[in-house]
Amino acid sequence: MTNGSVLEKEWIFHKIDEKQIQSLSLISELDYIFCKILNCKKIASENIKDYLSPKIKEMLPNPYIFKDMNQGIENIYKHIEQNNKICIYGDYDVDGASSTAILSKYLKSLNISHEIYIPDRIKDGYGPNKKVFEKLISNNNKLIITLDCGTLAFDPILFAKTNNIDTIIIDHHKSIEILPNANAVINPNRFDESGEYSYLCAAGLSFIFLVALNKFLREKKYFHINKTIEPNLLNYLDLVMIGTVCDVVPLVDLNRAFVKQGLKVFSERQNLGLKTLSDISEIDHKCTSKDIGFTIGPKINAAGRIGESSLAVNLLISDDPEYVYSVAKKLHELNLKRKNIEKIILEEAILEAEKQKNNSVLVLSNKEWHEGVTGIIASRIKDLYNKPTVVISVNGDLAKGSARSINGFDMGIAIIQMQQKKIIVKGGGHSMAGGFSLKTENIVIFKNEINNIYSK
Known part of the structure; x- marks a missing residue:
């Protein structure tokens, strides 16, 4: 018997510590095979509880450890207080759509005027651009928040600044040693961050931003003064989970907690769009991360790939059953079309790769x-x-x-x-x-x- 795979790759087996596995199995009362897997993953016995049952409240960092978080919170608060219109500028993938939905649902719950812009992959390209910013400024937006993009958008951000428009960047893509001239660049992968939370996607970072904003508004007695109910951020964890799974970021530490708790929220079927998309996908069992990554996610992504880029976020924020059903059905059909296109191109790409x-x-x-x-x-x-x-x-x-x-x-x-x-x-x-x-x-x-x- 060889260690070769069907792809002609060699399987390399992890070295295991049999004594540790036996001891762990006795102490934890977990199955031997499961303990063997934990040993291969080098999960220490004292960390098993956090690995198997991660809790957000125990793993969530102080939001202000991220550079510019304070500036970002104070800036958005200024615009909230002045009743200024805010634009959420999200990327067209699942992480961008879920991040945008999280922030939009929060602002909507507080009756804060805002609009959403998701760029068209073909017409606008990735990230902010000057032409779109001109349109957003003419729509009377005073603050533009970019989600899952913006870290390298130097010219559009400078254009906004010269037109007295504030910008906040919430992103996780790598930066160079110079940052755009935004009011805040909140990014765990900016060059001067510690890198401790480099594994976060934009949806997870957006959630942390709202944790800080919610606390800030509470301390300012905003909810009491405006006679409004404080949003329950835990209700957004299904969206955080989807962004985390579909952006294929490492499922470690806080990300594991986001996914585990997010799947619980997803199973409660509170989000009409996700509920409808799940039903159309004929998911008749307790949803897993595999269902999200290989069934739900590709449908949401189909909007940005070959359809209307705004469809995905509209599905995630709408409460209109008839509209949501029509969008979910369209996303399902777009994904089928995407599969056909992909099949043809993949065959051609393999021929080119061989060369x-x-x-x-x-x-x-x-x-x-x-x-x-x-x-x-x-x-x-x-x-x-x-x-x-x-x-x-x-x-x-x-x-x-x-x-x-x-x-x-x-x-x-x-x-x-x-x-x-x-x-x-x-x-x-x-x-x-x-x-x-x-x-x-x-x-x-x-x-x-x-x-x-x-x-x-």
């Missing part, structure tokens, strides 16, 4: 590929070849790419280096994934440079 299989990083491009599925294709190719993979959709003189990486190669840093060298127009990401746009004429340069970065 590059000796390269360290696979860079695949085609003018016929739909940019809405490049991330999925990159993930599939990465899994097949166990190599960092970049898939680029070409549209005339401009191309857009999605990247997925493997352990040991930080894709977010690679994209930042590309931007600093002006090989790409703009982009961003984290260690395992990223997105960018570049001039079509620079694709070959990009391909050579990212392989050079890998070799270093």
Whole structure:
């Protein structure tokens, strides 16, 4: 018997401590096989309780350990007090949609005037841009909060500032050693953070932001003065859970607590959109993280990939049963369409990858590929070849790419280096994934440079 897999990879077995496993099994009364798994994961006996039954109240940090949290809270409070209109500018993926829904539901519960803007993947591209900001400013927004984007949006943020518009960035993508000139940049992955909570996604960070804001408003007696009920933040944990699972961030520490408690809230079926989408997906059992990641999440993502980017967040915040059903049904149909598109492109991408299989990083491009599925294709190719993979959709003189990486190669840093060298127009990401746009004429340069970065 060999240790080879069907993908011709070699299984490497963890070294285990048989004595520790036997002792743990006796002390904890857990199954031997389960204790063996815990030992392989190097979960110490004193941490097993937190691992199996993580509690948010025990793991939630003081929100103010994050840089600029104080500035962000004071700034949004200023606009709330002045009855200014606030814009929530979210990304078009599940993490962006769930983050946007969390903040919107909170503001709505307090009757705070706000609007939502989710950029169109094809027309607007990733993150803030000046043209959209012009529109938002003309709509009389005085504060723009970017969620799951904005860390590298220097020009749009500066444009807002020159027009006397405040901005708060709540993001988790890697920064360079210079930050946009926003009123607050709240990001566990900014260059000057400790990195202790680098595993958080935007939905988790948005929840922490609301924990701070809720406490701040309570201390200001805002709820009493305005005769309004203080929102119960725990009701938003289903949205936090979905963003955490679908952004594929590490399920460790606080993230485990978010997912475990979020699944409980999800099972209560309080969110009409999630309830309806679950029913359409024919989930007739207690929902698991697998259901979220492989059934619910792809449908929510379908809106930003090949449909109307705002559909996902509208599903998550609406209380209109008829409207919610129509959106859920449309998302289901869009996801089926996405699967068909993906199947065709994947076959073509594999043929192209075969030609590059000796390269360290696979860079695949085609003018016929739909940019809405490049991330999925990159993930599939990465899994097949166990190599960092970049898939680029070409549209005339401009191309857009999605990247997925493997352990040991930080894709977010690679994209930042590309931007600093002006090989790409703009982009961003984290260690395992990223997105960018570049001039079509620079694709070959990009391909050579990212392989050079890998070799270093």
